[in-house]
Amino acid sequence: MDTQGTRLAAARAALSAVESRMGADRKAAEGPALALDEALAPVLPHGLRRGKVIAVEGSTSLLLALVARASKEGAWTAMVGMPHVGLLAAARRGIDLDRLALIPYPGAQAPAALGACIDGMDVVMVGQGIALSDADRRRLAGRARERGCVMVVGGSWTGAHVQLTVEKSRWSGLGAGEGRLRERDVTVAISGRSVGATRRMIITLDAGDPPVGSGGSARRAAVGDSVVGSSAVGDRALGTGAA
Amino acid sequence: MSAPLRDAAVVTVRRVVLWVPDWPVVAAMTQAGLSADAPAAVLHGRGMLAVSAAARAAGVRRGMRKRLAQRACPELEILPHDEGRDAREFEAVAAAAEQVVAGVEISRPGLLMIPSEGAARFHGSEEALAEALVTQVAEDAGCESAVGIADGLLAAVMAARANALIERGQSHDFLAPLPVGALVHAAMERTQRIEVEDLVSVLTRLGLTALGDFTALPAADVVARFGHVGAWAQRMARGEDVAPPVLRRAEGDIGVEYVFEDPAERVEQLALVAAYVAEQLDTALLAAASRCSRVRIGARTVTGEELVRVWRTDVGSRSGAFSKHMADRVRWQLEGWLSGTAAGPQPAPLTALTLTAEDVVPLGSEQSFLWGGTSGADARAHRALERVQGLLGAEGxxxxxxxxxxxxxxxxxxxxxxxxxxxxxxxxxxxxxxIPDPAPATVLPVPLEIHVLDAGGSPVRVDRRLAVSAPPTWVRLQADPRDRVARAAHRHPSSGHVGGDDGPVWAPPLPVEAWAGPWPIVERWWSGEASRRAFLQVALRGEDGQSEVTLLVALQEGRWMLEAVYD
Incomplete structure (x- = not known):
């Protein structure tokens, strides 16, 4: 069968063969990736690469979900300047609280504290209300690249490798005075230096009772993934989950 | 079938048992400061657990209900049960016994066990040993005790209760006429005691009332019928238990104490003291050829309060770093206590400081301390966080x-x-x-006031029966006070806001799309921190008409508070 998928796989195999023959293996240069939840794999096709800066705007849950799997598999994490984060939600998503350090109010020492964390931790999450100049940001991103630390930043970050913006989130389960929050679909716009044109996709961030990572949500995310569009794409065209 | 087993030379350890009768009540009376002749009893659950001699003379018995006991003896002092207190108070008795013999096993609070042979040789005879023990305990710990010496655990315990000395090899004959209920005294833990009590009740109903009858049963049949409890009981009853007492050795803590000449009130006074004390502890640990993985920092204030905190220290393998590392932690802890930022009593000047090493291991045999092995990544992370703590302080x-x-x-x-x-x-x-799952990803450290309004614009109320006065239709969030547009809108007369520029700046109302609740949470009504709250989950349509904001809000004392955001 000559589907689009097999053609793509063949092309990728050919490319990697050429790369390895020429000694220009991109994977080796970029360092190994940390583990990432399958449901979020379509959002970050290259995975949670060490040394990259990923900015997440509009959803703390998405930020936590990106880090959860890596933390569960043994990565050390720190949250700098995030006094508002719901740690119970972090624990429910799978972040190991034993290997999590919280630096809620770094104050004027923010660049130094962040630098120390980048040196020692595998993943550093950075909050919004933190005093950093653009020069600090550049220096810290460089340090992260050198040390192989993943920075996951809440809000925007100039020069982020991947910028994820949650444009729309929709909970289901609430009624007029009855029910409770159950499921949530979010529309994520993916842009940034190492992405190219902006893509949009819908992922299920909270899937009923089983957590993120069930087969259903992965399939759903894959449906959204095949749609690559410009910013004018409406909800309906995106696929299944926007009702 | 049992005869060959009995004839086989089972060498049991001859042991001394020191028994303090009614230990729970003795310990409770010591702590309550009652004299030994006062009628008192310890109440546990619904019945009396232990009864003092005076109360027993008045007719109070073990297992008696509280009301019956009070009828028998109206001046009875009823004390609460506390296993920790029993164990703690018994330390004094064990220490007294250790003055006489080299090592003791505390089988349970109230019962000490000592291997007799060496100690009896040292004191001349078993009688002399028993006398020395009883005298020392009476002098040092101030309580009456009974001593029994026999082969095997059960025989020794029963001998102590009878204040008797059983000759070598006579244990079996001594035990044979005793009732099977005596087996309970050899059970040292509560679960084991319950199992043995069940066994005793079955044996009694089978007509086996004396231990001699029980030991005469074939061992294999006892195992088949009663399982491991039966086998254990028969071994005990025959005096064939071979496990020797597990002795403990008393060793002093490794620690240092520093007494301030004048009570210390300011942090600056303490920086040097912290370094000095940490250095002293390092030296003491080195002298004992050990390392520790935790340090207990204690301080006494002028008001007589004892403050204690335990700090982890993983620098055991990094020699030389210990004293500096510890000095930082001592300084942080003292700063916390003096400034009152650490949770605890009112800050007060300190009069004394103690550092005690915990989890002490011999030098060179340190285990990996935390989360399994201290891999490179773990050590790196710890060092990074210590550096940040150095920058921002302990609570950073x-x-x-x-x-x-x-x-x-x-x-x-x-x-x-x-x-x-x-x-x-x-x-x-x-x-x-x-509050039902999912957990909100943003939780405000301090709740922020918001307005939850009905269709007419008046605040939504929740009554005592959890009925909502009207469906919530509008929600007004607080705007960022630095936002000039919002401030201008707030000042405008159409905002409904009248008066000065003070108070929170309110954003325009957002329409509610869906909501659920209220969930009532009434907590700690008996205490000063009582709270009555009703929670709602509210989904709002955002300002752009597209995005959705989902909030957790709570009504407390007539005001709506924003507790968390499901973002």
Whole structure:
């Protein structure tokens, strides 16, 4: 069968063969990736690469979900300047609280504290209300690249490798005075230096009772993934989950 | 069939048992400061657990209900049960016995066991040993005790209760006429005691009332019918238990104490003291050829309060770093106590400081301390966090754990990184009525006031029967006070706001799309921190008409508060 998928796989195999023959293996240069939840794999096709800066705007849950799997598999994490984060939600998503350090109010020492964390931790999450100049940001991103630390930043970050913006989130389960929050679909716009044109996709961030990572949500995310569009794409065209 | 077993030379350790009768009540009376001849009893559950001699003379018995006991003896002092107190108070008795013999096993609070042979040789005879023990305990610990010497555990315990000395090889004959109920006295733990009590009740109903009858049964049949409890009981009854007493050796703590000449009030006074004390502890540990993985920092204030905190230290393998590392932690802890930022009593000047090493291991045999092995990544992370703590202070870096509670904020417990402490509330308790999952990803450290309005624009109320006065239709959030547009809108007369520029700046109302609740949480009504709250989950349509904002809000004392955001 000559589907689009097999053609793509063949092309990728050919490319990697050429790369390895020429000694220009991109994977080796970029360092190994940390583990990432399958449901979020379509959002970050290259995975949670060490040394990259990923900015997440509009959803703390998405930020936590990106880090959860890596933390569960043994990565050390720190949250700098995030006094508002719901740690119970972090624990429910799978972040190991034993290997999590919280630096809620770094104050004027923010660049130094962040630098120390980048040196020692595998993943550093950075909050919004933190005093950093653009020069600090550049220096810290460089340090992260050198040390192989993943920075996951809440809000925007100039020069982020991947910028994820949650444009729309929709909970289901609430009624007029009855029910409770159950499921949530979010529309994520993916842009940034190492992405190219902006893509949009819908992922299920909270899937009923089983957590993120069930087969259903992965399939759903894959449906959204095949749609690559410009910013004018409406909800309906995106696929299944926007009702 | 049992004869060959009995004839086989089972060499049991001859042991001395020192028994303090009615230990729980003796310990409770010591702590309550009652004299030994006062009638008192310890109440546990529904019955009396232990009864003092005076109360027994008045007719109070073990297992008696509280009301019956009070009828028998109206001046009876009823004391609460506390296993920790029993064990703690018994330390004095064990210490007294250790003056006479080299090592003792505390089988349970109230019962000490000592291997007799060496000690009896040292004191001349078993009688002399028994006398020395009883005298020393009476002098040092101030309580009456009984001593018995026999082969095997059960025989020795029963001999102590009879204040008797059983000759070698006579244990079996001594035990044979005793009732099977005596087996309970050889059970040292509560679960084991319950199992043995069941066994005794079955044996009694089978007509086996004396231990001699029980030991005459074939061992294989006893195992087949009663399992391992039966086998254990028969071994005990025959005096064939071979496990020797597990002796403990008394060793002093490794620690240092520093007494301030003048009570210390300012942090600046303490920096040098912290370094000096840490250096002293390092030297003491080196002298004992050990390392420790935790240090207990204690201080006494002028008001007589004892402050204690335990800090983890993982620098055992990094020699030379210990004293500096510890000095920082001591300084942080003292700063916390003096400034009152650490949770605890009112800050007060300190009069004394103690450092005690815990989890002491011989030098060179350190285990990997935390989370399995201290791999390179773990050590790197710890060092990084210590550096940040050096920059920001101890409370700048927090370690978190989940704890029990009902609201998202209550369910997280945080402590300074490296400090050790138990969460205040257990996760395993049921916590009925807690806010349903999913947990909100943003929880405000301090709730922020918001307006939840009905269609007519008046605040929504929740009455005592949890009926909502009207469906919530509009929600007004607080705007950022630095936002000039919002401030201008707030000042405009059409905002409904009258008066000066003070108070929070309110954003324009957002329409409610869906809501659920209210969930009532009424907590700790018996205490000063009582709270009555009703929670709602509210989904709003955002300002652009597209995005959706989902909030957790609570009504408390007539005001709506924003507790968390599901973002």
């Amino acid at each position: 870096v927090l370690a978190v754990a989940e704890q029990g509670g009902r609201t998202p904020r209550d369910r997280v417990h945080s402590l300074a990184w490296g400090q050790e402490g138990e969460p205040a509330r257990r996760v395993s308790h049921p916590w009925p009525g807690r």
